[in-house]
Amino acid sequence: MTEPAPLTESTSLIEPPTTADELATLRGFLDFYRAVIRRKVEGLDREALAARLGPSDLTLGGLIKHLTLVxxxxxxxxxxxxxxxxxxxxxxxxDDPDWEFHSAADDDPGQLLVWYDQSVHSADRTLDRALTEGGLDLVVRARPKDEGPISLRWVLVHLIEEYARHAGHADLLRESIDGATGD
Known part of the structure; x- marks a missing residue:
């Protein structure tokens, strides 16, 4: 097993390209939001990663575990x-369709980042292979609920949408924990 990354490690934030082809733009935004989310959890302990805001049961630990699953x-x-x-x-x-959100409070913060980093690295390797096999038009396995074809392009846009939505949640959660804002 990979050694857990220290939560004090600083993740670089590289802005997406403003003049690039479609693939570079999509990957640039995906990488940007991945870094934003990772930075939101850096420096936090188990208690902070389990902190909730208001009546919601959403936590930063739950978000990072959810995005690992995504x-x-x-x-x-x-x-x-x-x-x-x-x-x-x-x-x-x-027993719990939202298990990844609810179980994160029981996980070691370093382990959450190990799982996240492993999923991102594996996803990037798989994406590289898929792009050489069929490009953005490659059809991937259907979603269980609709069984229709989905292009790799759609998957990348969906991942960006998923990250962007959760980056907003992460902003609010992190600010409520220690006042940190930005990204």
Whole structure:
């Protein structure tokens, strides 16, 4: 197992390109939002990662674990057909469909980042292979609920949308914990 990354490590934030082709723009935005989310959890301990805001049960730890699942789901399971990565492979989904959000408070903060970093690195390798095989028009496995074809382009746009939405949540959560804003 990979050694947990220290939460004090600083993640570089590189702005997406403003004049690039479609693929470079999509990957630039995805990488930007990945870095934004990772920076939102750096320097926080277990208690801070489990902090909630108002009546919501959303936490920064839950967000990072959810985005780990999202990376693994879209650029792993649906793209390649591989089984879910640990800890999602034997999660009690039938008992709690939002298990990744609810169980994160029990996880070591460093382990959350190890899982996240592993899912991102694996997703990038899979994405590179898929792009050489079929480019952005490559059709990936259908979503379970609608069974229709989905292009790799759609998957990348969806991942950017998912990250952008959760970056807003992360902004509010982080500010409520220690006043940190930005990104």
């Amino acid at each position: 990376e693994n789901g879209w650029l792993g399971q649906r793209l390649t057909g591989e089984p879910p990565m640990a800890p999602f492979d034997d999660a009690p989904w039938d």
